[in-house]
Amino acid sequence: MLAFTINRFAQSLVVMFFVALVAFAMFRYVGDPVHQMVGIETTLEEREALRVELGLNDPFYVQFGRFVGNALLLDFGVSYQHKKPVTEMIVARMPATLELSILSALFALLIGVPMGVYTGLNRDGFLSKCFMTVSLIGISLPTFLIGILLIFLFAVILGVLPSFGRGTVVDIGGWRTGLLTVGGLKALIMPAITLGLFQMTLIMRLVRAEMLEVLRTDYIKFARARGLTNRAVNFGHALKNTLVPVITITGLQLGSIIAFAIITETVFQWPGMGLLFLQAIQTVDIPIMAAYLIMIAMFFVVINLIVDILYYVVDPRLRIERGVRGT
Amino acid sequence: MALLEVKNLRVEFPTRRGVLVAVDDISLEISEGEVLGVVGESGAGKSMTGSAIIGLLEPPGRIAGGEIRLEGERIDNLPYEQMRRIRGAKIGAIFQDPLTSLNPLYTIGRQLIETITTHTDSSDSDAQKMAIDLLAEVGIPAPERRFDSYPHEFSGGMRQRVVIALALCVNPRLIVADEPTTALDVSIQAQIIALLKRLCRDHGTAVMLITHDMGVIAETADRVAVMYAGRIAEVGAVRDVVKDARHPYTEGLMGSIPLVGHDVKRLTQIEGAMPRLTEIPAGCAFNPRCPKAFDRCRTDRPELLSTDGTTKAACWLYDEESVHG
Structure with missing residues (x-):
């Protein structure tokens, strides 16, 4: 278990190194940072001085080392546009994105898994067919369209939910949360559904397919032949065997939810990291883009690491060493 | 009274191209403690018969006629929940592949305890004692230590021993063993049998031993039923069926088994292949391949008839009227 974790951790470091390389290359070679920082009336001498001051004339490896060193200290420089430290800006917006993403993921899991189990068990039921049809819509409609449709229905026509923003937020030790007020929660509903709908249908279809697969196996037939109750067979034996692929997909999807919150955040003008990133692209604010890139990569790597460890907990066949029994 | 009575059982599969009859009007009996071998080629309907008895036909397969009685009570028309209480408790089952019969994510101990506590009022600790005794009985070395092992930590033969322990753990009256040794090495097969x-x-x-291996039947069974195209061709005591078969199909089957010590140049061979379920001929299902077929075989289906030997065969050769009339 320990060796396995260390091994996976080392792999994660390698991944992060290459992401940092890409982020740095972008930082350094897309356009001229100095050009973007100064006004048109700045003289060539002043530009050169700034260049030296920023260390842009140093050799590649020195600059990269400095970039990585700073990144380790969570220092990603200063935003060209806002003239504020990038880390500070991202941290200020992180709660908005994380609350939205985690709520979406919970929505996707808590609704997707039971729906998948239900449609897997009652393959030919009327309700199952309804779910499957509706899930097609969830899978094929683009996220922004779902968001706009929801806004049109619930904000414009019915007027029950706010169409943009986070509503009322409460500041708890620097974490601005919308989870504690009615207004904040109401504002969360539509963005969370918009962001989570695709994942929910994906999880539902995945769980359904896995359930159907597992229910055909010999050990399920044998479990029935032993006279176990339906509940024990379906939920004890079948569902647990569908978990490994579901954990994989859910883990990766959680990463995507955070990364692709960009679109939902734009539609709902949600003041999160995604919106910040999109604005950074429009103004070629490379420090923000680089920091965002590294942070998203970090999320993916951490989630993958957790997923790998979860496999280990769920599936005894992966616990190779004798006598070591995971949890 | 026989322990298990199957009367005129018919199993059908509705498909888009019509209804397939996988088991066509078969009757058989198993007495207390008896081992009945059911032998036949793939697709002869032997596994279907087994699945019908334990009430686990895969949909859309269904019992379309006849009845199955266990200790005199009908069990073929029970609701799922009632049949579930019988499965495992009164009728156990063993399947072909021990590698896939056990849930890979649970220890064998857990699977045993779960089965025992489902059917009895035993506490977990009592169930654990029973389970460990049973593991010792089926020949698992150091059962206390292996109790917490996962299926993948056992070899194929050992897993089949665990499967047998699982099938026997609530002391059922009957075990339906569907090809219990087919997936195992020959050397292990003999041990398991x-x-x-x-x-x-x-x-x-009592055991209903389903197999295509005549050798296994000869070693194990008291009586044997030979199935062909969803019907029983011949039934009788094992010794008689092996040595003194009366149905031309069984004769052909026995003739095709090489025997040690018999110097035969070429084994007999039954021409052709078993018909598909969609193409079962009228009359006796075996008639197109039968060397002794005559007119009546092509029109009328024979019942099981007493032969001049000790077995019963579904063959018009043993009907006085058709042979002499």
């Missing part, structure tokens, strides 16, 4: 035979004798459990 011997184990199954010994355990069932000790526990007084």
Whole structure:
């Protein structure tokens, strides 16, 4: 278990190194940072001085080392546009994105898994067919369209939910949360559904397919032949065997939810990291883009690491060493 | 009264191209403690018969006629929940592939305890004691230590021993063993068959042993039913069916088994292949391949008839009227 974790951790470091390389290359070679920082009336001498001051004339490896060193200290420089430290800006917006993403993921899991189990068990039921049809819509409609449709229905026509923003937020030790007020929660509903709908249908279809697969196996037939109750067979034996692929997909999807919150955040003008990133692209604010890139990569790597460890907990066949029994 | 009585059982599969009859009007009986072998080629309907008896036909397969009685009570028309209480408790089952019969994510101990506590009022600790005793009985070395092992930590033969322990753990009256040794090495097969035979004798459990291996039947069974195209061709005591078969199909089957010590140049061979379920001929299903077929075989289906030997065969050769009339 320990060796396995260390091994996976080392792999994660390698991944992060290459992401940092890409982020740095972008930082350094897309356009001229100095050009973007100064006004048109700045003289060539002043530009050169700034260049030296920023260390842009140093050799590649020195600059990269400095970039990585700073990144380790969570220092990603200063935003060209806002003239504020990038880390500070991202941290200020992180709660908005994380609350939205985690709520979406919970929505996707808590609704997707039971729906998948239900449609897997009652393959030919009327309700199952309804779910499957509706899930097609969830899978094929683009996220922004779902968001706009929801806004049109619930904000414009019915007027029950706010169409943009986070509503009322409460500041708890620097974490601005919308989870504690009615207004904040109401504002969360539509963005969370918009962001989570695709994942929910994906999880539902995945769980359904896995359930159907597992229910055909010999050990399920044998479990029935032993006279176990339906509940024990379906939920004890079948569902647990569908978990490994579901954990994989859910883990990766959680990463995507955070990364692709960009679109939902734009539609709902949600003041999160995604919106910040999109604005950074429009103004070629490379420090923000680089920091965002590294942070998203970090999320993916951490989630993958957790997923790998979860496999280990769920599936005894992966616990190779004798006598070591995971949890 | 026989322990298990199957009367005129018919199993059908509705498909888009019509209804397939996988098991066509078969009757058989198993007495307390008896081992009945059911032998036949793939697709002869032997596994279907087994699945119908334990009430686990895969949909859309269904019992379309006849009845199945266990200790005199009908069990073929029970609601799922009632049949579930019988499965495992009164009728156990063993399947072909021990590698896939056990849930890979649970320890064998958990699977045993779960089965025992489902059917009895035993506490977990009592169930654990029973389970460990049973594991010792089926020949798992150091059962206390292996109790917490996962299926993948056992070899194929050992897993089949665990499967047998699972099938026997609530002391059922009957075990339906569907090809219990087919997936195993030949050297292991003999051990498993011997184990199954010994355990069932000790526990007084009857066995319906489904296999295509005549050798296994000859070693294990008391009586044997030979199936062909969803019907029973011949039934009788094993010794008689092996040595003195009366149905031309059984004769052909026996003739095709090489025997040690017999110097035969070429084994007999039954021409052709078993018909598909969609193409079963009228009359006797075996008639197109039968060397002794005559007119009546092509029109009328024979019932099981007493032969001049000790077996019963579904063959018009043993009907006085058709042969002499």
